[in-house]
Amino acid sequence: MKTNRINVTSEQVSAICTAAAQVLQDNRFADHAIERQLKAHPHWSIEEQGFVAEQVYALVRYYRMLCAVAGKTPASMLDWEDLLGAWLMLKNHPLGAQFKFLTRNEINNAYHTIYKVRAVRESIPDWLDELGFQELGEQWEPTLKALNESPSLVLRVNRLKTDVATLQQQLQQTDIIGKAIAEDTLVIEQRGKLYHTAAFRHGWFEVQDYSSQQVAPFLEVEPGMRVIDACAGNGGKALHLASLMQNKGRIIALDTDDKKLEQLRVRARRAGVSIIETRLIESTKTIKRLAQSADRLLLDVPCSGLGVLRRNPDTRWRLSPEHLQELIALQKQLLSSYAKMCRPDGKMVYATCSILPSENQLQIDAYINGVGSNYKVEASKHIFPQEAGFDGFYMARLIQH
Numbered sequence: 001m002k003t004n005r006i007n008v009t010s011e012q013v014s015a016i017c018t019a020a021a022q023v024l025q026d027n028r029f030a031d032h033a034i035e036r037q038l039k040a041h042p043h044w045s046i047e048e049q050g051f052v053a054e055q056v057y058a059l060v061r062y063y064r065m066l067c068a069v070a071g072k073t074p075a076s077m078l079d080w081e082d083l084l085g086a087w088l089m090l091k092n093h094p095l096g097a098q099f100k101f102l103t104r105n106e107i108n109n110a111y112h113t114i115y116k117v118r119a120v121r122e123s124i125p126d127w128l129d130e131l132g133f134q135e136l137g138e139q140w141e142p143t144l145k146a147l148n149e150s151p152s153l154v155l156r157v158n159r160l161k162t163d164v165a166t167l168q169q170q171l172q173q174t175d176i177i178g179k180a181i182a183e184d185t186l187v188i189e190q191r192g193k194l195y196h197t198a199a200f201r202h203g204w205f206e207v208q209d210y211s212s213q214q215v216a217p218f219l220e221v222e223p224g225m226r227v228i229d230a231c232a233g234n235g236g237k238a239l240h241l242a243s244l245m246q247n248k249g250r251i252i253a254l255d256t257d258d259k260k261l262e263q264l265r266v267r268a269r270r271a272g273v274s275i276i277e278t279r280l281i282e283s284t285k286t287i288k289r290l291a292q293s294a295d296r297l298l299l300d301v302p303c304s305g306l307g308v309l310r311r312n313p314d315t316r317w318r319l320s321p322e323h324l325q326e327l328i329a330l331q332k333q334l335l336s337s338y339a340k341m342c343r344p345d346g347k348m349v350y351a352t353c354s355i356l357p358s359e360n361q362l363q364i365d366a367y368i369n370g371v372g373s374n375y376k377v378e379a380s381k382h383i384f385p386q387e388a389g390f391d392g393f394y395m396a397r398l399i400q401h
């Protein structure tokens, strides 16, 4: 991981430690805690903002490792400062006077002592490390290591409004530099205030990881089709589907969370999408009414989110074995009950942002071999974070016999 060569100020130290404590002690989401600090310090440059955000994510991500290296579990702001000091020393970052009480030798020696224990080195709860190894074997270690890297910032170009070259030029005018890696995809190499740009206001792009961008094309939609996105959330994939369908046809976006559907409607207006109809799932009747009605059905089910640990490093501390089992049971139930919305000659994609087989191909195997299922797998894709450097994802396209 790269750490900018910014000389950390006392004000930044305090903001970083406050935000990290809010995430790990008060259960706040990392992006919210960071945003609060950035708003409170509007005089920071883009580089300083990026630096602060990166250090908060590092403290959250490497919390277990840093506690072991610094020899303490934070109980006060001074303890958090020790953790931050330990992190900056491990990264060979120049330190301010506030970290004088730590020596690089002590920190490096402590790191070498814990290095051999994977769960401590990679900073993950024991239960999750054991489960990951049990499910992925030798693949677990490189996967986990890749999931501890900082995420890329990736944009999906909204083809209803523009193209990748035009977006690239437009962003460049505000010193935001993006590299085109696919027809619809820009990886941001020099960051800026993306959400303040005219391009954003005009709905020219969405922030969406490249792996997540693989899901909508995998459903093989065409303009004019009737598509159901059964776990649409705030619409990342529904908007992509609409763009692939050239805003022709119909997308019924379902979810149990009305707030997310409201965000979807806002995003759809900005993106110039008119074919999405949102419907709140209030009972099983919502699903029954849609029986055998979809040419294409997307099940982007709730999952552990272990494939997007780079973006949400706090997930490792929030997830529990019990919650994971609940999610697996829900995925199983959604697969069997929601599949009925697909027409007999239609196609269905089951997708997760997880890297665990128990949420992915084992779910699909159990479903297609189970009683009452007449589906078979037409194609599937496992995307591991160490392969292309993007998020971990799984998708399987099913058709009926």
Ligand SMILES: C[S@@+](CC[C@H](N)C(=O)[O-])C[C@H]1O[C@@H](n2cnc3c(N)ncnc32)[C@H](O)[C@@H]1O
Pocket (backbone or CB within 6 Å): 230, 231, 232, 233, 234, 235, 236, 237, 238, 254, 255, 256, 257, 260, 281, 300, 301, 302, 303, 334
């Ligand atoms: C992985 S997220 C979906 C992300 C979304 N498709 C996107 O691309 O932005 C899973 C979604 O499933 C929703 N959900 C949870 N339980 C559900 C259920 N029983 N039926 C439908 N959706 C459900 C959650 O509210 C959440 O928005």
